Amino acid sequence: MKKIILIVMLFSIIIIVNAQEETAKFPYKNSFSLSPFGFANKTLYLNYERGFGNKFGLQLSGGVYYYEKEYANLGYMGELQFRYYFQAKPYKEYTWNRFFFAPYVFDRQYQISDYKYRVYDHNYNNYTEYIKDYYINSYGGGTVIGYNLVVKKFTMEVFLGGGIKLCTTDVTGDAKNEFQDDIISPAYRGIVPKAGFNLGFNF
Numbered sequence: 001m002k003k004i005i006l007i008v009m010l011f012s013i014i015i016i017v018n019a020q021e022e023t024a025k026f027p028y029k030n031s032f033s034l035s036p037f038g039f040a041n042k043t044l045y046l047n048y049e050r051g052f053g054n055k056f057g058l059q060l061s062g063g064v065y066y067y068e069k070e071y072a073n074l075g076y077m078g079e080l081q082f083r084y085y086f087q088a089k090p091y092k093e094y095t096w097n098r099f100f101f102a103p104y105v106f107d108r109q110y111q112i113s114d115y116k117y118r119v120y121d122h123n124y125n126n127y128t129e130y131i132k133d134y135y136i137n138s139y140g141g142g143t144v145i146g147y148n149l150v151v152k153k154f155t156m157e158v159f160l161g162g163g164i165k166l167c168t169t170d171v172t173g174d175a176k177n178e179f180q181d182d183i184i185s186p187a188y189r190g191i192v193p194k195a196g197f198n199l200g201f202n203f
Contacts, residue, residue, distance in 0.1 A: 024090050026054045030147045031155055033200025047198055049083070057083040057100070065110075065146045072113040075186065081144075085099055097151040104163070110136040110186045112179070115198040136179065136187045138167035153201045162193045
């Protein structure tokens with residue numbers, strides 16, 4: 001009899017906890033954040049998320065990239081994530097632990113200005129230097145899984161995943177070695193990893 005009572009009490013506690021979790025409503029509908037690691041890559045990257053209840057969110061991200069050495073590299077980028085929070089629990093007052101899965105799509109535009117390259121002239125046995133501008137448009141999509149911590153209005157999140165990246169470009173000649181040779185190059189095509197860390201606030 002005691003065992004039955006204990007089992008009933010245990011199931012009652014589980015039901016009560018689940019009911020509390022289901023009725024607990026996430027207190028914010030909007031979130032604004034930025035990627036601090038983007039500055040190391042010469043990028044200003046901002047995120048805005050609109051929440052729809054406890055389970056769903058739509059995040060729009062945008063950024064500007066600029067880097068200048070022998071040539072100028074200017075880029076614009078945008079991304080859309082549809083987030084499903086498969087676990088969202090209040091831990092303490094004003095504190096939430098949320099885990100999410102999110103498919104995403106992205107588009108990036110790069111303008112390479114004043115790129116200098118040399119072509120060997122067999123008739124004169126020397127090199128001729130040229131200056132040219134290049135255009136790169138990369139796009140693709142994938143999925144990520146992540147963790148979002150909310151403490152009052154402060155939010156912090158990390159995520160990891162990957163996808164596929166395609167591009168159209170007019171890059172030719174020796175410039176391909178610089179803009180297409182590795183996985184972080186703007187004109188790279190193929191499977192790419194994706195990881196991120198964002199800090200921001202909710203409102």
